[in-house]
Amino acid sequence: MTGFLIEFRRSPMRWAALPLFAASVAMVFFVGGSWQGSWPETSAATTRAAVPLMIAGVGLAAQQASRLRRSGSDLLLAARPLPQVELTRLAADAAWLSLVYLLCTVAAWATAVGAPGGPWLEYPVFGLSGIVFALALGHVLGRLAPTRFTGAVAAIGGFLLFSLVFSTNFSPLAYTAFYHAIDVRLSSVHLTWRLVVMALALAAACTVGRLLETGGRRVATSGTGAFFSAATLIAVAAMPGSGSLLLADREAEEPVCAPGGGSSVCVWPEHADRLPEAVEAAGKVARAAEGVLPPPARYSEHGLGDGGTGGFTLDHGSRDLLHTLLLELTDAHKTWCEDESEKDLQNRVNAGLRLEAWLEARATRSAELPSYDYAGDVSWQQEVRDVLTLPEPRQVETATTWAEEMRAPC
Amino acid sequence: MLTREDGAFSPLRSHLWSHHGVRSILFMAGCAVALTWWGGQAVLFPNLSGEEAIPATGAAFVPLLLGVGVLMSTIDDMADFSHTAALPRRRVLSLHLAVAFGCATTLTCLALFLSRDAAAVPLALRNLLGFTGLSALSAALLGPRLAWLFPVAHTVPTFLIGSPGERGADARWWEWPRAAAENGTAWALAVLLLVAGTGAFLWRAER
Incomplete structure (x- = not known):
């Protein structure tokens, strides 16, 4: 816990939190008011707040990982196992971005207070899993290609990747629930798939560092990083459910x-x-x-x-x-x-x-x-x-x- | 490496060495290649506001990377040494920014001429002005390594929920990167961002 608190206090995300909060609020509130007034639609609209956090998250995590690799300071932290250090660092970064996301979500939900029903919690889970995946992706990129421009290139790459490649309703990495009518809700199959992809990407991010440090010399440790990296790619492309839609028709309730x-x-x-x-x-x-x-x-x-x-x-x-x-x-x-x-x-x-x-x-x-x-x-x-x-x-x-x-x- | 062949100290060579000048030029050249390839072609970004998606050209988007490149070229690996140099850091940085911005401008024009999209040059230059300003503001507040944060944070809503209309005719003030090239408000905002951003960056450089 102490390690997490140290990382939380020194994470560069703390400087990025305020501008990203402004961008996230703009993504939700600069769009016309048809999403306001009912819990399902407002909850779905809050997924838009995660978009700038995912894109900037890729860049920030890439920059941090790249900087640490170039400075060689990972070797100084060898008192603890490297995967543990990486996990703690990612957890601290994720905590900052999640905090920003949850603040935006609460601000959006405030507009639906008094409406019948209550918030739909699967949408914040959708947004948070996207943010954690983006951080893991950025971390791996920073590890693989450590240069001073890695952060900027990763952020722009993330922007193009999420908005042009993963923007379909079939992708487990869709960056937003595009259509948010009252008669649909997030498919549980798709959400589970997304959470599995996120967990595998996180595991890959924490172990790929060891693979690079040992240069593949230690079969056991390098094998773990390679396994999780391959498993993430397979999960994105070939898991069962790849034909399912992100949003499924909602079961008719008592009207x-x-x-x-x-x-x-x-x-x-x-x-x-x-x-x-x-x-x-x-x-x-x-x-x-x-x-x-x-x-x-x-x-x-x-x-x-x-x-x-x-x-x-x-x-x-x-x-x-x-x-x-x-x-x-x-x-x-x-x-x-x-x-x-x-x-x-x-x-x-x-x-x-x-x-x-x-x-x-x-x-x-x-x-x-x-x-x-x-x-x-x-x-x-x-x-x-x-x-x-x-x-x-x-x-x-x-x-x-x-x-x-x-x-x-x- | 920091001295001339006759052994004398070369401030220019030292400056370029500590700022990784060659890498910065290569980065900008890479962006220019992307601009040559993308150029005036319209790419349809999804519109998350539910309104009609409006295509965006490379001339509107790629200056973001070039503007960031200008500011990231100021990252100094010998910062402690530079701050104690006889020449004021502000003057050095002013010159550095002017030259880097000149390189970015030249590369932008060259890329668009090569892709036969010369008509898009005014739009690209306006966005280069604005994004360089935003990057400078970001660098002033968060450091040059995070110079990309403000431009990216601004670009996401602009390109994903903006509805600038056909050819950017109906762009609102915050959608200035997607406004038509002849939109006066967008030009004014871009110039204002450049002045405010570089001013803040140079002011912070002395502190």
Whole structure:
């Protein structure tokens, strides 16, 4: 413990902590507010805070390892086994960066206080494991190529590596949970894989020094470093689960429901405080569709429906909420035929598009049509604009015709 | 090595030797090779803010390394000796920074001319000014070995959550490295960083 405290006090990370805290806070708070207000989304957004810490961590660890190797001071520390010294040093560096990361996480979580539910702890574990891996990687780089420029080159290399190579949702070293909707959460397989990679990289970082010091002369000690280095590479590339996604669909839980627009409107428990917003939108949709289409028995938020498909979304503004609710309404009445001519299918699709555009204009009390990009022939839009200028009974009559075309039997 | 052939002491040779001048030049030359290869080609960095990803060119990114190289070339392996030298350290460092910055500028222009991206020269020079300033600020506060920390800490949010728009037309003030070459605010910030950074670095050098 004394060794750790000594390393903690003299680690160069202490000087880097403040600028890195500023960069991490910027990564979370300089992004629009759609991540704020619910625990799952806020917890996922905090993974962005780890990005500058991982990138700078590679550089700082590389610089420190390189400097110690060049100065030869490792030999002075020979009173303790070298792997133990390296582990203590890495632990102290990791403690500083983790402290910065946890401070950012707490600051982000503060914005979600009062929302239903609680913080999702797997996201901080994801971020912390990324930071420890980055430190281990930097340490190995510093050991292998000790020059005065190693730190800077390792940091820039880390930037390009994490942002361009490991940025996919398949990589165990993804630097952030890119998509943070309420209906997904970190895959436990992927998180376990990431933790295994981190542990192996850490073991490699602590033993590769001995390999270099002995120049491979002592088979037992050099073999350990080589084994852990190879195992890390294998774990990154070839472990089971390499085809799995970082984020998996969340298991549907007992939703929170309330009556609205003649239906039952259901949301995820963490969005219970936003249920009135969804109920109000369902009411607008029901009023717009009055006399044309009956409301479905239930409106479900995205991920709560059967098989996790469909559903309305609360995270992209009130207009998107209305639009996705409308789609829920019309989808419940659509008929899809297996054997249908292309012309009939096009007529059916166009009837649905006309109806949805008309309903959305009515629900938003606007004379303008929603400005979505439609492929193919869009001449039907003019027809909808013309209908919107007609008296109310004539509009309902035309919309009823579109609804009948849309749900006509096969 | 520190003396001329006739045995007399050579301050220039001594300075270059203690600052590993050749290695610094080689580092900058390596960056210039990367700039020649990447040049004006656009690389799409992921945008973590969820907005549309905007491609970044080598002319915007590589000056970061060149700016860091300028400051890291001031690392002095004979610091104790240099501080007791007759010539004030501030004057020596001013000259050193001017020459190193001149080398970085020349290499940047040469690399972009070789990659046939001469139109990107103003953007690269502006970013070289700004990143050199940020590196100098970092070196003043944390030491020249950590000269890369401030530029990297600034580059991460700029390139990963910034939304500067097509050709950098909508860049916000903190996204200055990605702003269009004709953006006056970005130029002003780059010059301000250079002046403040080198000023702070030279001021600290005497202490």
